[in-house]
Every structure is written in structure tokens, then in C-alpha cells.
Amino acid sequence: MDASVKRGHDAAESGAKDRTILAVLGATPVFSEAIHVGRPNIGNRQRFLERIETMLDRRYLTNSGPFERELEQRLSGMLGVRYCVAMCNATVALEIAIRALNLSGEVIVPSFTFVATAHALQWQQITPVFCDIDPLTHNINPRKIEHLITPRTSGILAVHLWGRPCAIEELQAIADANGLALLFDAAHAFGCTYGTRKIGGFGRAEVLSFHATKFISAGEGGAVMTNDAALAERMQLMKNFGFAGYDNVISIGTNGKMNELSAAMGLTHLESLEEFARTNRTNFETYEHNLGGIRGLSLLRYDEENSPNYHYVVVEVDAREFGLTRDQLVRVLHAENVLARRYFYPGVHRMEPYRSLFPDARHALPETEAVAERVLVLPTGRGVTTVDIETICRIIRYAAENRGSVARALKETQQK
């Protein structure tokens, strides 16, 4: 047994009443090594290494190589979407999709997302107009969109946060009624569905991420999925400087290509998708079982109907009920080497350049502000064991049971 895990066991068995059990109260951290959110899932090493050998043998490393094209075909087939344009990461994929869709002026977007969603707009002088979320789903609230539409609005960029699908039909109806393009940031939603239909085929296009921390990773990587042939063609051109053949540049472009190393990793990891999904699900269930009954702590649920990938384990801390704030709980966990993350705190509208550009944005985003204060993402994936998770849950339970002494200890260390 791994030493850090054994320590977790020992700590767990010595009982909840022991007030010195938590590192913030003076104990040794339960985990000797950091337990991360976002540790990459690693698939079959042998298959990956074989692909690398093939890549080296054929001396084809990038620029629409065989692995990149194979990945595009695999993704189109898997998701039932006509075209897939693989890219170097989801941020560039978003930028290219936005440009190829001719978005301009203003685009409505949630603020409760990773900053890349808004940056992809602002990067090309399009104003992100932040829309509040539904506190239950954490996704953009369709009922808050219409009053944000102005003559300058060209689109809606919605995010399937945590892999849970947006209210897609309502969003499409609003987009249609107002002549807006609907684009989805599906960075979290690979493998998920909206009812029986796979995420990837909705709106004008959907953008996937294959970053190291994602469900299926290519190290760095992304893709745009679309059923629109002309759009796909524009994006294929744009991701390769606008080249339509040797010496023939027919549009503005950039370098958005996925290299063969990443494509080889993406293909390999796709072969382990079922296994990764099973691990995520088991981890989620372990959290569910072990966090049950802690007042003021709620685990965000997934709807089986939407084939969740369970890639994010998200809890919400109600400070009044739990007895500690979310940030105090973060300090408790970090002291134990559990690097839980406050995604997506403090909300994009509170990050630069948006904070300076739109200093009053928060007034229209009460749910975003409240959720960003409550949410905590816990470690999962193949890098954590069931025992790790049980130990993390015990730490949280102890913290709740000893909230008074924990709060005092945290205050003292803050004052020092």
C-alpha cells in the first residue's frame, strides 16, 4: 500500500473525536504527496508507444498528419456529427469557430466558466456580455438572455458546465428568434448526451477540449464539431494559415493544428473511454456515499439520462449550515495536501480585463456570484484511489464536526 494512502487509513481509524487529527489543528498532513484535481487519465502505454514508433518511422509530425485525420474521423463517427476539425487546444478552437462564424460586436456568454470562454471573444475584439446562470444547473440561464440582446449581438456562446448539458432547446429557440448564432463550449462534455443525442451536434458548432486535465486527453488538444460543411471548410483553412494548397493562401488564418503526438495520445485515450468513465463513476459514488448526511454540503448530481462522464466532482458549501466557509474548507484540505479547486472562482467578470471593462457587471450576476462562493471541485480520475476518496471525505466530515476549533485555528494562523 502506498505510504500516503496508509497514512490516510491510520488517520481515518484514529477516530473523529481526536481534535489533533487535522493538519490545520497541528497534525501531520494525511497525504504526504499532493492529491490533485485534474491528474491526467493515462490509457494503454503500449498502444501509445506503438503509435509514437509509427509516427517516428513515417516522419510525419504535424500539418494534417495521419493521426490527426484518423482522430477527426473517429470523433465524427463517435459523436454522429458530419465534420470534426481537430485543433491544438480548445481555446484556439473557440477562437477559430467564433471567427469562422463571423461573430462580431457582442456575444452573450456565462461568467461562471473557465476564463478561456470569454478570452476567445475578447481576443478578437468581440465584447463578452455576461449572463447569469441557473443556480441549480450552473449553466447559462435562458430566461436571463433576452434582455441582454442588443442590435450589436451576433451570438450566444453557452457552456455545458461540468458536462451537464445546457437548456439546449430553449437556447436554440432564442437564437432562432433573434437571428443569433449558437455556439457551445463543450470542453467538459465529451461523451455526454442531451437525452439520447450526443453532445457535439448542437447549435452551429460545439468545441471540445482534450487538455491534460480533461476526461479524454491529448496532452493539449481541442476540436470543433459541426454539421455545416462550409463552416468546417473555413475552419480547416483558418487552422492552417489559410493555405488551400502549396503557395496558395486564400483566407486569413493562424496555426491551430493538432500535432501527431497529441493526436496519437488522443486516439489511445479514446480506446480507454469506457474504463475512464467507469472509474469516474465509481469515484463519484464513493464521494456520494461518504459525504452523505453532512449538513451544509451538497454534491452536484448528474442526470443518468444525459450519460454523464462524471469528470468533475463538485460540491457546494453552505457556510451557515456547514459551519465553515468554502474557503475555510479549502484551507483545511490544502493543509492535508488535498488540492481541491475553487473552479470557477471568482467568475470571469471579476478577472481582468473584464473587471476593469465592466466594473458593474456583478450587479446583473447575483447567482454567478453566489455559486462562485460556494463551489469546490474535489479530486477524481484514475490518479486517486477509493481509499484516497474515503480519506478526503473523512477530512471533510472531521472539519464539519470540529468546525469551532477549525475556525479558531484558521483565524489564528491568518493573524500570524
Ligand code: T4K
Ligand atoms: N472552456 C472551458 C469550459 C474549460 O474548462 C477550458 C479549460 C477551456 C475552455 C479551454 O480548454 P483548453 O484550451 O485548455 O483545451 C485547467 C486546465 O488547464 C484547463 O484546460 C481547464 N479548462 C481548466 C478547468 O483547468 P488550471 O489553471 O486549473 O490548470 P492547472 O495547471 O492548475 O492544472 C490543474 C491541476 O491538474 C493541477 O493541480 C495539477 C494537475 N495536473 C495538470 C496538468 C496540466 C497534472 O497533474 N498533470 C498535468 O499534466 O486550468
